[in-house]
Amino acid sequence: MEASLKDVLDSVIIRFGGELWTKKTWTRRLYERRLVRNIKNVLKRYEVPYSEIVRRHGRLFLRTNSAVEAARRLARIFGISSVLGGGGGTQAGTNFWYFFRFSVAGNLFQA
Numbered sequence: 001m002e003a004s005l006k007d008v009l010d011s012v013i014i015r016f017g018g019e020l021w022t023k024k025t026w027t028r029r030l031y032e033r034r035l036v037r038n039i040k041n042v043l044k045r046y047e048v049p050y051s052e053i054v055r056r057h058g059r060l061f062l063r064t065n066s067a068v069e070a071a072r073r074l075a076r077i078f079g080i081s082s083v084l085g086g087g088g089g090t091q092a093g094t095n096f097w098y099f100f101r102f103s104v105a106g107n108l109f110q111a
Helices: 002-008 018-022 025-045 067-074 090-104
Strands: 009-016 052-056 059-063 080-087
Touching: 009 018, 009 025, 009 067, 018 025, 025 052, 025 059, 025 067, 067 080
Parallel strands: none
Antiparallel strands: 009 059, 009 080, 052 059
16 A cells, blocks of 8 residues: 555645744744755755645645655654645646645635
């Protein structure tokens, strides 16, 4: 089953540690940028390929073809509370990114 998961998952959702929300905006952005830099360093060190990292609404969205390996490596980084392999197949992963780009990133949920 593990071999099939490697072929199926194409993205990872990363949640920050809970205390980050108590910081002011400037400090929170600084910590988020540092966390992204740490994530990139870990992915580079373990040669895990990725295409993009998007920071939105208290989450990081990592697009990679090696989601299982990326999730395993990222779970040990300080400041990350949980890692979830998103996607669920090529079509489901594409739907996830389509929804994210045009709904969340485009701020269509404004009242």
